[in-house]
Amino acid sequence: MEQIIDMGVWTYGDRFRYPRFTFLQRTYDATTDRLVTSEMNLTADYSHIKFCARHENNHKDENDHSKDDIYSDMIIDGGGKCHFEWGENDLKKLGGFLVKVEFERTDGKKFHAQVMWRFNVVPKMPGGFGTA
Secondary structure: OOEEEEEEEEEOOOOOOOOEEEOEEEEEEOOOOEEEEEEOOHHHHEEEEEEEEEEOOOOOOOOOHHHOOEEEEOEEEEOOEEEOOOOOOOOOOOEEEEEEEEEEEOOOOEEEOOEEEEEEEEOOOOOOOOOO
């Protein structure tokens, strides 16, 4: 089973704060005879990184991205870091969502990250937090 990382709670219709990601890779270092963890070089090695999210009630044929509620490019910040900027209509469904990240290499080959993420969309609180 894939590991699922909690991204927290987001508010219906909001566009800010942006989810941020750091992607790491493990490579074998022959000189030290060890696996070394480092940030992936997203800018040089990948042409697209996609944020693929589906509502918890929508999990048929998970590899068909035409059924995703959100399928949009992420913004590469450099090194192994990137973020996703919510679109105007992305957080318009209440409930839980599962997220896969799709990498497209510069040679056109695609694969998904080995982990998944989960977030919840909740209604806006009338008056906001901390008000009487």
